[in-house]
Amino acid sequence: MTDTETSKIPVTVLTGYLGAGKTTLLNRILSEPHGKRYAVIVNEFGEIGIDNELVVGADEEVFEMNNGCICCTVRGDLIRILEGLMKRKGKFDAIILETTGLADPAPVAQTFFVDEDVRAAARLDAVVTVADAKWLAARLRDAPEAKNQIAFADVIILNKIDLVSPAELREVEARIRAINPYAQLYPAKKCDVALDAVLDRRAFDLDRILDIEPKFLEVEDHDHDHDHGLKHYHDEDMQSIAIRHEGDLDPNRFMPWINQLTQSLGPNILRCKGIVAMKGDPKRFVFQGVHMMLDGETQREWKPGEKRESKVVFIGRDLDEELIRKGFLGCAA
Amino acid sequence: MADEPVSLTKNVEPLDAGAHVVAATFLEGRPTLAFADGTLRLGADSVAPHPDGAILVTASDGGRLVTGGDDGRVVATDGAGKSEEIANEKGRWIDALATRSGAIAWSAGKIVRAREGSGAVKTWTAPSTPRGLAFLPKGYRLAVAHYNGVSLWFPNAAAEPQLLEWKGSHLDATVSPDGRFLVTSMQENSLHGWRLSDARNMRMTGYPGKTRSMSWSHDGQWLATSGADACVVWPFKDKDGPMGKSPRECGVRPHRIVQVAFHPRALVVALGYADGLVLLCRLGDGAEILVRNPAPEAGAISALAWDDRGSRLLFGTDAGFAGMLTLPA
Numbered sequence: 043m044t045d046t047e048t049s050k051i052p053v054t055v056l057t058g059y060l061g062a063g064k065t066t067l068l069n070r071i072l073s074e075p076h077g078k079r080y081a082v083i084v085n086e087f088g089e090i091g092i093d094n095e096l097v098v099g100a101d102e103e104v105f106e107m108n109n110g111c112i113c114c115t116v117r118g119d120l121i122r123i124l125e126g127l128m129k130r131k132g133k134f135d136a137i138i139l140e141t142t143g144l145a146d147p148a149p150v151a152q153t154f155f156v157d158e159d160v161r162a163a164a165r166l167d168a169v170v171t172v173a174d175a176k177w178l179a180a181r182l183r184d185a186p187e188a189k190n191q192i193a194f195a196d197v198i199i200l201n202k203i204d205l206v207s208p209a210e211l212r213e214v215e216a217r218i219r220a221i222n223p224y225a226q227l228y229p230a231k232k233c234d235v236a237l238d239a240v241l242d243r244r245a246f247d248l249d250r251i252l253d254i255e256p257k258f259l260e261v262e263d264h265d266h267d268h269d270h271g272l273k274h275y276h277d278e279d280m281q282s283i284a285i286r287h288e289g290d291l292d293p294n295r296f297m298p299w300i301n302q303l304t305q306s307l308g309p310n311i312l313r314c315k316g317i318v319a320m321k322g323d324p325k326r327f328v329f330q331g332v333h334m335m336l337d338g339e340t341q342r343e344w345k346p347g348e349k350r351e352s353k354v355v356f357i358g359r360d361l362d363e364e365l366i367r368k369g370f371l372g373c374a375a
Numbered sequence: 376m377a378d379e380p381v382s383l384t385k386n387v388e389p390l391d392a393g394a395h396v397v398a399a400t401f402l403e404g405r406p407t408l409a410f411a412d413g414t415l416r417l418g419a420d421s422v423a424p425h426p427d428g429a430i431l432v433t434a435s436d437g438g439r440l441v442t443g444g445d446d447g448r449v450v451a452t453d454g455a456g457k458s459e460e461i462a463n464e465k466g467r468w469i470d471a472l473a474t475r476s477g478a479i480a481w482s483a484g485k486i487v488r489a490r491e492g493s494g495a496v497k498t499w500t501a502p503s504t505p506r507g508l509a510f511l512p513k514g515y516r517l518a519v520a521h522y523n524g525v526s527l528w529f530p531n532a533a534a535e536p537q538l539l540e541w542k543g544s545h546l547d548a549t550v551s552p553d554g555r556f557l558v559t560s561m562q563e564n565s566l567h568g569w570r571l572s573d574a575r576n577m578r579m580t581g582y583p584g585k586t587r588s589m590s591w592s593h594d595g596q597w598l599a600t601s602g603a604d605a606c607v608v609w610p611f612k613d614k615d616g617p618m619g620k621s622p623r624e625c626g627v628r629p630h631r632i633v634q635v636a637f638h639p640r641a642l643v644v645a646l647g648y649a650d651g652l653v654l655l656c657r658l659g660d661g662a663e664i665l666v667r668n669p670a671p672e673a674g675a676i677s678a679l680a681w682d683d684r685g686s687r688l689l690f691g692t693d694a695g696f697a698g699m700l701t702l703p704a
Contacts, residue, residue: 098445099484107544107562108544126445
């Protein structure tokens with residue numbers, strides 16, 4: 043990682059449907075003896091039970107960029123607040139942004155892709171979604187916002203598990219995994235998770251796509267005390283698609299393909315990530331994206347003995363898996 | 376162009392700073408720096424108009440420096456260092472400020488307030504959080520830049536403000552000295568302008584970055600702007616402004632210009648770069664005079680201002696360095 047990346051202020055985004063326990067998690071983070079100073083951006087004052095000198099009220103002003111791209115939205119208030127917080131640089135170590143229960147995480151993430159000043163000062167660390175174990179399944183049926191928050195998450199705190207039976211818990215976990223098999227999932231009571239599970243995740247750091255690789259393409263199997271396996275569900279409208287090619291891709295085919303795919307299906311693709319072995323390149327190509335926005339770079343060299351292979355992951359709505367799979371495999375060198 | 380680089384670096388006196396310099400100005404002739412840590416430096420004196428806050432925005436009409444902080448306070452400080460609290464928007468940040476001949480306007484969230492010299496305060500709620508405010512030179516009228524346009528508000532009139540609509544997020548606002556043109560900088564790395572007589576739109580595009588510093592020439596015929604690796608200077612002499620015309624460019628370097636300040640009496644513009652270099656540039660022939668060598672470890676230029684006569688140029692950086700050029704007599 044470069045020095046400039048490490049000197050950027052990490053921003054953790056807390057999402058979760060109404061009543062799931064975001065504020066509980068926030069208060070927990072702020073009250074733990076971690077020795078860190080946080081600037082906190084909230085939508086409603088008064089809910090934070092901890093004295094914190096740097097609490098900023100936000101209005102969640104989602105702006106369309108006037109660039110012809112309909113899904114290119116940013117949080118205008120966030121750009122303004124980060125600019126202001128930078129005047130307090132040195133007074134805090136990290137920023138926590140709490141969104142409203144109905145918020146879409148995409149404009150927050152896109153702000154970090156689009157705005158040069160934001161990118162220079164801060165980095166998006168992770169989207170952390172708090173979900174209510176008892177009510178999530180119902181919300182996934184009736185609230186598209188709740189589904190977006192699960193699909194978008196890097197970390198999911200499945201909260202209030204003391205209010206459900208083991209069978210209900212397995213059921214809701216399976217529902218989550220049907221939408222997002224890649225997020226780290228932590229069952230919790232009153233958001234009692236280790237803070238390092240939530241903070242400093244570097245989930246949007248291209249260098250770290252390597253580190254999350256063990257879980258990158260496999261569904262975690264952490265069944266509890268029962269001998270039934272994890273149930274498999276298919277969510278009707280939100281899917282995740284993982285494709286692997288055991289070898290190199292042709293950059294002259296892959297780059298136009300991924301650009302065209304995200305341009306045409308961008309509104310439906312919530313997130314994508316990939317590690318690609320480009321023919322003739324000793325280095326790995328790593329990319330990630332949110333809707334139509336892509337960020338990619340050539341990274342470290344493939345290690346001796348490391349298998350050169352190419353893999354991509356998409357999470358989105360109404361994605362045509364066959365079409366995407368065929369397109370990707372058609373880029374094989 | 377000059378045959379060899381001309382330098383005035385020996386005429387620059389370093390000044391104590393120590394914190395992110397938010398603004399530079401001259402109050403009653405005294406060089407004045409405003410810092411992010413809530414303090415001001417007037418000449419050799421230090422005052423703290425925002426003891427518990429950071430200074431986010433500033434505005435000056437030459438008589439007083441008005442500062443807005445993340446403590447929610449608007450404070451006006453005169454050249455003797457005397458501060459007066461103008462407003463306290465408890466719990467909110469002051470996002471934008473403007474001042475003209477005793478009148479002061481500020482915004483906190485969507486709330487916009489204008490205060491006459493007499494002390495009467497009027498309030499208007501903008502459709503989205505404003506980022507820029509500017510008084511028109513004539514009458515008591517305020518331009519409020521927000522999402523999807525600018526509203527022109529008469530604080531003393533009951534009528535709804537006139538909306539000049541243009542899609543996108545508008546940041547800073549400035550009005551030409553003759554009051555004919557209004558220009559905003561935009562989130563989309565461009566400027567937008569309106570001819571106020573008929574609200575005709577003017578698009579000024581092509582910037583690689585956001586423009587956050589704009590300065591009118593003393594004759595009002597040119598607008599110098601930051602946001603590119605050259606100072607882009609738009610012509611506003613004709614009745615159509617810059618429409619259909621190319622801007623002048625000066626001070627081309629492979630570094631982003633972040634601050635611009637036109638000399639108050641001559642067509643010379645001072646340029647501050649992201650790598651800390653400061654340059655004077657003559658518009659007519661592009662001749663350049665070096666004021667400060669690059670010093671990237673000492674931060675980007677974050678404030679730049681001439682005194683009234685144009686004999687002194689004050690600058691500061693976002694890493695807490697400052698200096699003042701005194702032109703040879």
